[in-house]
Amino acid sequence: MNALLRLEGIEKSFPGVHALKQCKLELLPGEVHALVGENGAGKSTLMKIATGVYTKDAGRMVYKGEEIELPNTRAARDRGISMIHQELNLLPHLTIAQNIYLGREPRKLRCLVDDHEMNSRVSRQFEKMNLKLDPRMLVSELSVAKQQMVEIAKALSFRSEVLIMDEPTAALTETEIQDLFRMITQLKQQGVGIIYISHRMEELQQISDRITVMRDGAYVDTVETMNMDVDQIIRMMVGRELYEMESPTSFSPNAEKVLEVKGLSRGRELQNIHFNVKKGEILGFAGLMGAGRTEVARAIFGADPVDHGEILIRGKKAKIRGPHDAVRLGIGYLSEDRKRFGVLVDMDVASNIAIASYKRYRNMAGWMKEAHINRTAEHFVNSLSIKTPGIGQKVKFLSGGNQQKVAIGKWLTRDCDVLIFDEPTRGIDVGAKSEIYKLLETLAAEGKSIIMISSELPEILRMSHRIIVMCEGRITAELSAEEATQETIMKYATMRSQVM
């Protein structure tokens, strides 16, 4: 059979990162082709090239036997390559039909929208898809699953022959997933090729024909799904090299429990979260994106409300109504989204370092002790070796690694006992990474309790004394440093609840 879409030798670099190295992928008509890999393996980048979001640096793209270039997303769509994103791109206050025909509404008399024509076209489309939906319904009234169907209908209305689905089942219930799979089977029969990105191994076995594995921006292998079991695939995904595997600094497992979390729950996002951190311990939180690790951190920090659960600090029940309470109790949180939540980019280094501790730097009348603040800021600029022309520099002009150090400096100034680092090395170059590792180890050695959330398995394995693995809002495993390997973590990180 001739390939519908073939990507060969795709190369892509971003400043400082070689994101894709000689990547390839072949999609046959009527095939469901799964694309798997860890976070950061390059799946999204490759798909963005296939849909014209990025342009490739080198390589060939062959579509229906003809070599093509995709300068933008429109070119891809016009050729019949569409992507259904994980975050759906629908306008909630418009109807289904208005969404599907947004920007290309059928008209009459040149300037009037022909709603009747639009609705009947959508109805015909839905009939073909065996969907029972009224095109005049508002999108905001639809469930996520139905919205996804609308997205698929929209893609098909462009006569798409290649559909790329990014984690399509992430927000669906079991019956909805089966509906989606029926739809996919139907599309297969019509000869549509589907590239299916997912972390859920059982699902891949159910729906996909072939699987392509990527790792660190490179192609690993393409295999027939029928011939593989889950463990084999996981091994291909995680065969990543561990950099200088020093064993984590020692700590006594009998140390005091500084923070204890009991039965923390919120809807489906957080389900009965139970764990503790000890003095001087680095507790790793592993899991795939969307597993609920950041949600746990934000809930402990009081940034988001919870339905149930309690938090104990040194055995005493803590009442945390907002981040200011958490900070008062000695908890610091470094957000994964540094620029938006971690630092105040428009303010200077000194203000950022002092922002969590101003209460200490004021006199009775509320004046700030400027000299004192500046001394503290200078101290941390030196001790964390933050590269900045001065403490008066606005943080937005610093590099990512130095911004992260400023954010760390903020919590060190506050002298927190529990520090939650959410993806502390994301978007940071290798040199700064190892500095941050050293810093975390020093802090733990000084008796701080550290929770480190990371999607990089080698990082988790290298740093943690103990590892908690999450999947879909639940803790699926708690592993000691000795028993944890990339394979075991990945197995628990993809372990879905037993409702199937």
Place this chain on the structure above:
Amino acid sequence: MKLQPTQTAVGGQQAKKTGIKGAARQKVLAFASLIILILVFSLLSGNFFRFDNLVGIMLSTAVIGVLALGSTFVIITGGIDLSVGTVMTFSSVMAGVFITYWNGPVWVGVIGGILAGSLCGLVSGLMIAKMKIPPFIATLAVMMITKGLSLIISGTKPIYFTDKPIFNKLTMGSIPGWEIPNAVWIFLIASVIAGFILTKTIVGRYNFALGSNEEAARLSGVNTVFWKVVIYVMTGTFSGIAGIMMASRLNSAQPALGSGYELEAIAAVVIGGTSLSGGMGTILGTVIGALIMSVLTNGLRILSVAQDWQTVIVGLVIILAVYMDILRRRKNKS
């Protein structure tokens, strides 16, 4: 060792190129426009650059200026306060209630009036920070409520302070030997205090933090709800002070006056280079902005430009000022 000095030299240059020079240039720019305006009017009319006219300009800036000082705080948080004009009126009416209706001492009226302003700020602040009502709506509501209350309490008629001549002296009197009315001094002192609050106190620092990224500030442990309320209370307090100044100057509380002042105050803040999207702004800028507006109105009046045209010209000046600011920022970015 050798690297050290070179590094700092490079660093110094960088800092100049970015933050410091940009902010300084903005102030210089606004100040330069003010000087140019004064020069132009002085050349066009011999009556402009005279002591009594300049004092008149300062006097007419005073009330709007104090309102604008208060507005600067909320605007830096990225919010807006539409109620400052009518809260000002409400404060002067309340001063009238304390002093004239209840025959209380003047200081009680002054403090009571100012606190009435603070209370309005508290109400707005709670609605915005706690109930999460958008600032535009919350303060629009407070604007209408205070406007109505002022008319109800006063029975739509002015309340006069003729029994207590000292009240009028508060703003219209002057330090012996100086022919400058107290209102001008009050404005200047209020500006210095506002400047101190914004640059030297915790509230000021949190004010900028809220405006540049509220969520990041919250995740740094700043009690954003509390501080936002504090900031709206400050704005209300400044409106209260403006209300007392207004009542004292007119020697009466005029319940029908005041609406529309909020927009002039906002205009002064914006001309002074404070960004409506929050996170940046200076008190000096606001003072200059208020002065530019008064100089313009005064100068145009001296040149016998019809009043309706004066309004048109002020409108054009706002566009010009804000556009220049946008151009400057765009240049800074690239």
